[in-house]
Amino acid sequence: MDVTGINILLKKIKSNLVFFCVIILFVNCSEKKEIEHLEVNYKNGQAISVEFKASQGIEEAEIFIAGASTTPVLGEVKQLENGYQFIPVVPFSKGQSYEIRGNGVTLANFMVAPPLTKELGELAVIYPTRDTVPENLLKIYLQFSQPMQQVGEALNFIKVTDETIGEEIVVFLELESELWNKAHDRLTLWLDPGRIKTDLIPNKEKGLPILQGREYTIHISRDWKTAEGQSLKKDYTKKLVVIARDSNKPNPDNWEILPPAAGEKGQLQIIFEEPMDAVLALEALTIKDANGQLVPGDFVLGRYEKRILFKPVNNWNKEEYKILIEAKLEDNAGNNLNRLFDTDVLQNQGRALAQKSYELAFRITD
Amino acid sequence: MKKLIYLGALSALTVLTISATFNDTTSDLKADFIYGDPEIASIEELAFGPDGILFIGDTKNAAIYALDTRDVSEKASAENINITAFDEKVAAALGTTQENIKITDMAVNPLSKTVYFSVTTSEGTPVLLKLNGDKLENVTLKSISYSKIKLQDPVAVDAKDRRERPLRIWAISDLKYHNGKVLVSGLSNKEFGSTFRSIPFPFTDTQQYASLEIWHAAHGQFETHAPIKAFDVINLEGADYLMASYTCTPLVLFPLNELKEGVHSKGRTVAELGAGNSPLDMISYEKEGKKYFLMSNSNRPVMRIKYETIANYKDKITESVDEPYVSRGVAYDNLPFPYVLQMDKLDAGNVVYIQRTSDGDMVLKSRTTKWM
Structure with a gap:
């Protein structure tokens, strides 16, 4: 690409910038000013490149995070008509200071603006609520209010105390691939399934993660950061009061249906027999007309995920409707419509019983 | 500034060279590849196939990508690797500090012996890096020759009533290429369950969902829902087996030729490796004519099992283990390497791994298999 081409491209980039800030900071006040007019370019709040002019005589120049780092920042360099543009592989970090060094000498410093959102x-x-x-x-x-950081380990921010014995305990399964949704604002934590299933080795060695008759507190630390690098508003706690095990499959025949006019x-209100898995409940049901x-x-979802409300886009007709329920729907103990989570059902029986979905009918009247 | 200009010129030259050599590196496997931005949203798993093809498991897009790294110059052996403060180095190369990055996987190109790393930033930008000497280089994900396959949902039901239906996410837990097929295991972020897929490569519209069943020792039952955490393909007495390690401890063998669409395969549990642990990586290597299998773990040291021990173990664990803390099945050795976070075979005689040392440092090291 020739210089004119670069300029056109640059103008295009600039015209798209939501923020185009000029930051000239701490330009080295040595006798010979070698780098000047340093500008950090922002797009959608991200520091996507830095531009600067350099006088003759700079033999080596690379960008480093400020301090003792000897590893240069990876990126692409473009020569402009009046200087240079450096585009890092990932946007410069918000609030981070950088140095441009040549032959080990710091030629200029710049700092990237801190996060826009506070x-x-x-x-x-x-x-379950x-x-x-x-x-x-x-x-x-x-479920968080905004996307959370995609680094670190979630379990470092979550502690569980057994209030009955006053000790911190481990109940959640540690996974290398944490189970986040695509928006990265909802995390799924499993209580160790191997400890829940009767007689599995983890169950024998460590017992159930939580025990009937005891109370537990889940503490979530405010130090957990959002993707924007902000902390949580406060420390959060959630109490668990443990009752007897749930050894029943959810049975739609026992659900109550309150049809509208x-x-x-x-x-339309569907009242379950027991609280259901919140995420699956929102996905597993569909309504069909006559x-x-x-x-x-x-x-x-209604209170305690024990009921679910359906609001149609159009008016209800006076006819019979069906509720289609995917068999994957689980209660809070992982029992779905086809099987108990912890069961001794043999393979053939299990498969014979398996069906993809279940149906419930209801009629809309005046 | 010459260095910056030099780097710029080098990038331009690389593009020219790539264009010039495009036909040279294109094999039949890459015939369907297209050039452009694959729009990769996340990288959880990396695995090399033949001809410098790197497979990427993208959980956010529920897709597998095959990238042509063009890194095809063959090398018999790799140089020694010993880098301390490796997470700091990776972070600095991305212009940030180590608390803002996560190394999600590592894979070695079996042709060039180059080590590749997938990294994510706190905001979720995926990055692919490779090691050159003790320096890191960026592998662009924006303009590259690639092919892609979406991971279809094997149990989705037709539902068009809602204006927006959340995509089912299977956190891709392991990925391997074996003999013309990409093998993928995944964990659900909703219901307790897993899938195991066998996807022919080059990608077509075909995906096979094997239904795998294992016997849980002690539990006295067959289990079809347990999530596979890590796996490898091993060859025992002339036959290929999927060696799967599960989140809930057992190590299970499945004959690979049985993993076909619609075929329900029953695995042979050959070991119970203890509780409170999650397997991370599995690799195989050969030493003095004997084959070994290594498994790194979240809460245990690296375990070593001899192939012949597995081959000679004709039994299967189908009875209750009554005594807690007793591991069953094939014998394994605990190697003195705890907290190995990533591990791969570097070359015929070396393994490369990322380890968190007792003083908290993260090191990237190679080690001869002579001492493993």
């Missing part, structure tokens, strides 16, 4: 993170909800849980509780979800967009067509609308 909004602290929040732990919006912990599922009810404190009372079965002894064989399989998983909890932490016809000709309106009223909410012609077998899917009814568009949205599901919202």
Whole structure:
């Protein structure tokens, strides 16, 4: 690409910048000023490149994080008409100071603006929302208000205390690939499944992660950072009061259906027999009309995930509808519609019973 | 400034060289590759195939990518590696400090013996780096020759009622290339379950979902939902086996030729490796005519098992283990390497690994298999 080409490209980049800040900081005040007009270019709040002019005589120049680092920052260098542009592999870190060094001598410093948002993170909800849980509780979800950092280990920020004995204990399964959703704002934590399944070696060695009759507190530290590098607003706690194990599969036949009236967009209420897995409950249900067509609308969880509300986009007709329930729907103990999580069902029986979905009918009347 | 200009010129020259040699490095396997930005959203797993092809497991996009690294010059052996404060070095190369990065995987190109690393930043930007001497280099993910396959949901039901339906996420837990197939294991972030896929390469529309069943020692039951954490393919007495290690401890063998669509394969549990532990990486190597198998773990040292021990273990664990803390099945040796976070075979005589030392330092080291 010739110089004109670079300039056109540069103008294009500049015209797209949401922020185009000029930061000239701490330019080295040595006798011979070798780097000047240093500018950090921002796009969508990210420091995507740095531009500067350099006088003759600079033999070696590389960018380092300020301090003792001897590893240069990786990136691409473009020669501009009046200077140079350095585009790092990943945007420069917010609030970080950098040095341009030549032959081991610091020629200039620059600092990248701190994060734009000062909004602290929040732990919006912990599922299950009810404190009372079965002894064989399989998983909890932490739903945050914004995407969380994608580095570090989640379990470093989570502690569990057995309040009955006053000791910190380990209940969650450590996984190399943490189970986040795509937005990285919801984390799934499994209570160690190997300890929940009766007679597995982890179960024999360590016993159940939580025990009936005891109380536990889950502490989530405010030190956990959001993707923007902000802490959480506060430390969070969640109490668990453990009751007897749940050894029953969810049975849709025992659910209560409260249909709304016809000709309106009223909410359909489905009351489960027990609190269900929050994430799966929102995914596992669909509504079909009398012609077998899917009814568009949205599901919202009710109190303690023991009920779910469906609000249709269009008015209900006076006809029979069906609720289609995927068999993967689980209660809080990991029991789904086909099988108990901890069961001695032999392979053939298990497969014979397996069906993909279940149906419940209800009728809309006046 | 010459160095900067030199780097710029080198990049331009590299592009020219790549263009000039495009046909030279294109094998049949790369015939369907396209050049451009694959828009990789995350890198959880790396695995090399033939001809410098690097497979990338992207959980966020629920996809596997095959990248042409063009790193195809063959080298018999690698240089020794010994880098301390490796996480600091990686972070500095990305213009940040170590608390803002995570090394998600490491893989060695079996042709060039070059070590590749996938790294993520706190904001989730995926980066691919490779080691050149003691220096790190960036491998661009923006303009590269690649092919891609989306991981279909094997149990999805048709649901078009909602305007937005969340994509099912399978956290890709391991990835290997073996004999024309990309093998992928994954954990669900919702229900307790796992998938194991065998995907023919070059990618077509075919994906095979093997239904794997294992016997849980002590539990006295067959288990089809347990998540595979790490696996390798090993050859025993002329037959290939999938050696799968599970989150809930057992080590299980499945004949590879049985892993076919619609075939329900029952594994042979050959070892129970103890509780409170999660397997991380599995590799095989040969020493003095004998084959060995290594497994790194989250809470145990690296375990070594001899192939012949596995081959000679004709039994399977199908009975209860009554006594706690007793491991069962094939014997293994604990090697004096705890907290090995990543591990791969470097060359015929060396292994490379990333280890957190007792003083908290993260080191990248090679080590001769003579002492392993």
